[in-house]
Amino acid sequence: MEHWAPPPEPATKLGRHRQLCPSAGIHVSPIALGAMNIGDKWGGIGMGAMDKESSFKLLDAFFEAGGNFIDTANNYQDESSEEFIGEWMEKRGIRDQMVIATKYSTNYKQRSTEILQKTHYTGNSVKAMHISLEDSLRKLRTDYIDIFYVHWWDYTSSVEEIMNGLHHLVAQGKVLYLGISDTPAWIVSKANNYARMTGKTPFVIYQGSWSILQRDFERDIIPMARSEGMALSPWAVLAGGRIRTDAEEQKRRETGEKGRMLAQSNWERTEDERKVCLGLEKVAAEVGAKSISAVAIAYVLQKTPYVFPIVGGRKIEHLHANIEALSIALSPEQIAYLEGILPFDLGFPFNVFSIDKPNEPDTALHSPASRPPALKGAELSQSLLWACLFLHDSSLRVADPVESTDCSLLQVSTTQSYRMSFWAPPPEPATKLGRHRQLCPTAGIHVSPIALGAMNIGDKWSDLGMGAMDKEGSFKLLDAYYEAGGNFIDTANNYQDESSEEFIGEWMEKRGIRDQMVIATKYTTNFKRGATDIPQKTHYVGNNIKAMHISVEASLKKLRTNYIDILYVHWWDYTTSVEEMMNGLHHLVAQGKVLYLGVSVTPTWIVTKANNYARMSGKTPFVIYQGPWSILRRGFERDIIPMARHEGMALSAWSVLGSGKIRTDAEEERRRETGEKGRTISGQEWERTEDERKMCQALEKVAAEVCASSIGAVAIAYVLQKAPYVFPVIGGRKVEHLHANIEALNITLSPEQISYLEGILPFEIGFPFDVVGDGSEYNWVQKSAGHFDKWPVASAIRPSPN
Structure with a gap:
């Protein structure tokens, strides 16, 4: 029927939107626009920036090409990224047509000189989450965020706290979908399992660094996401701008344009990076691609399904060159060729047990051939079928967890000695x-x-x-x-x-x-x-x-x-x-x-x-x-x-x-003479008992030993x-x-001093603790069975005696 006729074909294949993943029905453009460069605050730190007019032109070009998926964060361009995007959507009247992904976790007040205490503007805690979300809603000029990411795992907030807090945002209608970035695979799996078991909202998309130059993502992130039914949104697909031809590098050298230097001490490519770029150039010639960047993007798009690479940049011509990736079909041989240029060790346990092929002892099993391949064109109807296949694929299992190195928010060298002044800690507090x-x-x-x-x-x-x-x-x-x-x-x-x-x-x-x-x-x-x-x-x-x-x-x-x-x-x-x-x-x-x-x-x-x-x-x-x-x-x-x-x-x-x-004898005498006395609520006498006086004298003794100026601090x-x-x-x-x-925060008490204070007045621990203890060490019944080394319980923070 004419009433239900499809709309005209989009201007580019960017407008052929795809289901995000089996567990999320929202449809997005196959390439997301990375908004780290949209905004005008980071020009002086080696990242590049764009004024409002240029930002709007790039956003318009992305939208007119059919793009609807924009990836930003609370801290990008010192908050001007979200502000520009919000103003652009409001002026164009297209908020509901767009899918906006933003993030919390990073200190988005890093360079603010107006805020003294910035503790709650970073991390995964519910408070940081609350503050960041409300600010993002205001800056984006919207009452909801399509995808809200945990930007990175802080290792202090619990899975329960984070997932409960995020779920409440979904329940409040402020967030539609949840994503997670730069986090070990086992934590993502644990978080999603907790969410499902408790009726909360799980993550539906994972974001991390992945390119033909950096393939760690393929180790356990891809198998985990496949098992969880999650989408993948890789950043640094063009390796922070390092994927370029020899001719382009020479041009930059001559013009002084160079490239991004925030996370690298040298803008020029290494020899290994140059080798891969030459390989990309060879494949580009074979498939008739105009740019090697498009081939690099096609690699991640065709390696596994439900991948939505984030590609940034500041030039409209680069945007259109990148969209060419959606028209490239790489053969298995070409993918294998690119992967063979540099060594990549899949590592244990993936080199022993793989989710992608039958294990050696299980060769009698059928290979999971029904698992969906990656899209090699804009085949949207196929992806809907693949989602059904995925949901009914009983052969899927979670890969064994492995230790994961900390991920950085930017493409950085693995050398730990390199420090960026941009992330320098604030001045030491007053106390x-x-x-x-x-x-x-x-x-x-x-x-x-x-x-x-x-x-x-x-x-x-x-x-x-x-x-x-x-x-x-x-x-x-x-x-x-x-x-x-x-x-x-x-x-x-x-x-x-x-x-x-x-x-x-x-x-x-x-x-x-x-x-x-x-x-x-x-x-x-x-x-x-x-x-x-x-x-x-x-x-x-x-x-x-x-x-x-x-x-x-x-x-x-x-x-x-x-x-x-x-x-x-x-x-x-x-x-x-x-x-x-x-x-x-x-x-x-x-x-x-x-x-x-x-x-x-x-x-x-x-x-x-x-x-x-x-x-x-x-x-x-x-x-x-x-x-x-x-x-x-x-x-x-x-x-x-x-x-x-x-x-x-x-x-x-x-x-x-x-x-x-707790006061000294001298202080008590002073109060007696001045009539100041002390607290008398609940009928208590303001003067100390003899036992209280004994303890205060002991505190005075310890205070002298540790050079404390008050017994209250001890x-x-x-x-x-x-x-x-x-x-x-x-x-x-x-x-x-x-x-x-x-x-008190400068005092270190020795175990002997603590024991001395505890011995001044009698204290009976009482039943059943005098029999079974408190769990901090094995009790006498357990010790009667043998010799044990007890895993230590957490200890208090103690100031250094030096």
Whole structure:
């Protein structure tokens, strides 16, 4: 019927779009336009750049040739790549016709001089993901991204954190498909398996460096992608511009045009690169190709199916020359010839067991001949058939994982000594508070090693024996903490009758630093205690979903933010079920209102029960536990630390300074004389007991040994060095006390000093730990069976004594 007649043939074969892969039905142009050169900020770093007019001309030429697939990233051209593409699509009115792939992970604020703390603009954590995506949506002038890539694997964020966070973006409609780049094959397989087992969104496309000059991609990435039903999107297909003829090289030498030098110390080709280019020239003559680049692109297009090479450049004539690759058919002999020019070792285990042919012991098996070959022309209808064949090919299996070297974002030499000033680290922070640490094995977000406790920030609790601070004093303390490198603030819905959250929210808004900070707050406690205008306060307390909903909405408003980094269950109420609570908390994460979950003042068996329920049902588990712990109060060490170790959770210790009881005799006498006294909430005496005094004298002794200026710093160092992933929450109202506490990060306690402090006061570990231990070493029953070497558990970060 004429009504359903196909449209006119596209201007070039770039307009003959192909299904992305068996697991994604979207159709894209067979070559993606690489947008690393689109933008005007990288001209001075050896990458090349384009002004807006030139960028729009290249984008227009790609679109008019039938292209609809553009590949960019949050950091390309210092963000101007996304900005130019967004403006171009908006002006042309073609957003929905285009497939836009962008990425997060790389520090896209690398060269920004306006941002002091850049910790959360890099990495795979949910916070980095959240910030980057929102910025990309704004720059691209769109409300959704077609393909959102993990740019590279950071080895700190867990598979669970990343896949849950990415899935929530899909659920929110902000992202349609997920991709992953520059990551070992076994991690991709693990991530996709987790996604499928928990009902999350898996990756459908893999991006990495691949060319006839660099064939490592063929080792395990291709077999993995085939087994996973993923597309492949290789970059550096033209080897960073190194694929050129002798004549072209001579022309560049004479004109001074040269080539890309960001990742190479010499723009000229090596002898091996020249050999391959001569081979490409020979094949180009055989197939009647006008350029050797087109032959190089044809190689990756025809090596395996579902390949969509990313080809950049700045010249329209180069774009059209590259499109010629879609008209080239390479014979098996020509592919073998090109592959034979340089040696390539497939390596173990692929040289023993291959996914592409029967193993030697299994020669009686049929070769998987039904597996689809690569497209050697624009045969779109064939690809639909191949997808069906792929999905029903029971002979597919995952190749054995192998160790993989770290991938670079650019085509770089394998020589580790070459460093690019472009990626130079920022200046050292003002104090070690600015040396941020991964929160825990299950959360990739990075925070300062000491959190600022905000119980004193606010002006409502002075009459409760807690102390308070007016807004000016609060802002001065917050500024001092931030300027020292701190980014981790711990507050709660009820602190200072809500003025704590209010002051923090106003401070962040005025300083314009919300995304640089990690804000932990809590629900459960009655945060309307001081409200005389609310007669019924039933729903302002407890763990139930209504209390949760009311508290979170109020906290978001007070903190002047649209998301909370860490939301704690403040304490266990013994009435709300684990299922109700974890479902409710997960919904907040899925809605983008909360990034991570924590739990405080709760029995360990409830924490593990809750986390197990979350994992088994595809919900969000707790990643941090908070409770009182100090050298004066060591019950935390009984089962909280072993539980957190097994759960992969961080530990956030409060009352590390014994609620102000850790002080010298001289300090106590001064307080007595001045009438300053100390905290008296909960009926406690402000003066120390005899046991507390003994411990403080011991801390004073150790402080002298390690040359510490305060015993408080030694007490903080104790919890920091007792176990890994510990982030003490330290409050106070004076800037000088803050700096004194930061000294803890410079103190190294010896095992003997730790044992000495622990021996001052009796502490019974109790049953069953006095029988079976805590798992850090073999217990006496196990040792009775033989001699064992125990794999060490993770240890705390300890400052160098030098």
